[in-house]
Amino acid sequence: MPYREKKHPFDIVISSAMDLQTKLANDGFARKHTSPATQDLPDWAVWNDMVYAFTQEPAGFVISNALFEGLPIPQNRQQLITALRQNPDRFKGRVGTYDIRKSGAGYLFATQDARASDTYWRLTEVMGTLEPTLYCCASEMIDDVVNGDLAVAYNVLASYAEKSPHKDKFTIILPNDFSIVMLRTMLIPETSDNPVLAAEFLDFVLAQTYPSGVSPLLKTQSLGQAEQSTLYRISMGPGLLVYLDYFKKKNFIAEWENAIVQN
Amino acid sequence: MRHVILSIVMWLLANVAHTFEIEDRAVFGDEIDSAPLRIVSTADISYFKPIIDAFRAFRPDVTIDYTVASSTEVMDAISREKTPF
Numbered sequence: 001m002p003y004r005e006k007k008h009p010f011d012i013v014i015s016s017a018m019d020l021q022t023k024l025a026n027d028g029f030a031r032k033h034t035s036p037a038t039q040d041l042p043d044w045a046v047w048n049d050m051v052y053a054f055t056q057e058p059a060g061f062v063i064s065n066a067l068f069e070g071l072p073i074p075q076n077r078q079q080l081i082t083a084l085r086q087n088p089d090r091f092k093g094r095v096g097t098y099d100i101r102k103s104g105a106g107y108l109f110a111t112q113d114a115r116a117s118d119t120y121w122r123l124t125e126v127m128g129t130l131e132p133t134l135y136c137c138a139s140e141m142i143d144d145v146v147n148g149d150l151a152v153a154y155n156v157l158a159s160y161a162e163k164s165p166h167k168d169k170f171t172i173i174l175p176n177d178f179s180i181v182m183l184r185t186m187l188i189p190e191t192s193d194n195p196v197l198a199a200e201f202l203d204f205v206l207a208q209t210y211p212s213g214v215s216p217l218l219k220t221q222s223l224g225q226a227e228q229s230t231l232y233r234i235s236m237g238p239g240l241l242v243y244l245d246y247f248k249k250k251n252f253i254a255e256w257e258n259a260i261v262q263n
Numbered sequence: 264m265r266h267v268i269l270s271i272v273m274w275l276l277a278n279v280a281h282t283f284e285i286e287d288r289a290v291f292g293d294e295i296d297s298a299p300l301r302i303v304s305t306a307d308i309s310y311f312k313p314i315i316d317a318f319r320a321f322r323p324d325v326t327i328d329y330t331v332a333s334s335t336e337v338m339d340a341i342s343r344e345k346t347p348f
Contacts, residue, residue: 008301010341015304017334017335102335105334136333201300
């Protein structure tokens with residue numbers, strides 16, 4: 001892995017880990033920014049004039065068409081649990097999800113998933129019986145579904161799956177019980193050497209995104225097709241910091257490890 | 264006094280030892296521009312490129328230096344930027 005050779009401060013920080021972005025802002029690492037572009041944003045799109053959402057990206061299942069052949073495609077978590085339980089030989093070693101110890105976005109999805117429903121833990125335990133593969137990144141999960149190593153990738157960003165040139169090999173499901181919607185956010189760090197240009201860039205991106213809430217440059221098809229009442233948009237704000245508390249995180253990860261790592 | 268010195272040494276070692284691990288990087292525009300807009304992001308270049316291209320069509324004079332890293336690396340990098348090297 002290459003390393004950064006010289007130290008130059010960054011001017012814009014973009015991350016899918018909303019909790020970590022909120023922590024940076026809360027801890028004094030972000031600049032406040034207001035402008036005409038920020039004035040009429042929906043409440044859910046901005047926190048403290050520091051953290052700005054510019055996408056809405058749902059997470060769902062990516063199902064291998066080949067490896068699910070002959071089985072109904074699960075439309076929600078309960079149906080996925082049933083499919084996995086009833087076909088252990090088919091799915092052993094062919095289930096994937098984020099390693100939440102390594103992925104900030106994966107940890108965020110897991111905690112929000114667990115907050116929304118108890119089904120998350122049952123599903124995690126069932127996946128744990130099937131020798132799951134754990135990943136740092138959505139792109140690697142999608143690649144392994146495409147190459148036949150995975151039958152199902154859980155909690156994958158639909159936006160990444162939609163950009164795959166091999167979409168004929170899988171089906172993207174936004175679960176109809178609820179779909180976590182991540183807001184990718186942008187902030188201007190306090191240490192930026194170029195805050196005026198950074199602000200111009202931020203305003204440009206916001207102008208592309210709002211008032212519709214979806215940038216035509218990054219439009220996620222799945223979001224538009226999903227039943228709106230099933231979309232669970234993660235809320236920005238200090239509530240996200242709860243699961244970053246040292247002991248809370250330690251306990252959550254320990255519980256997750258007990259469920260997912262059973263061998 | 265020994266404890267103070269040891270603490271300082273340990274802190275220095277921790278900061279010198281930390282390096283920022285990137286996954287990918289691309290420069291859009293003039294590679295020798297001394298004041299590019301520096302973006303660090305968890306989004307793959309291919310995912311974010313439409314926005315970069317659109318901005319550069321709006322501001323062709325701006326060079327964008329785009330670095331991809333994991334969310335924890337991004338957070339650590341920004342947190343550490345306030346500490347001197």
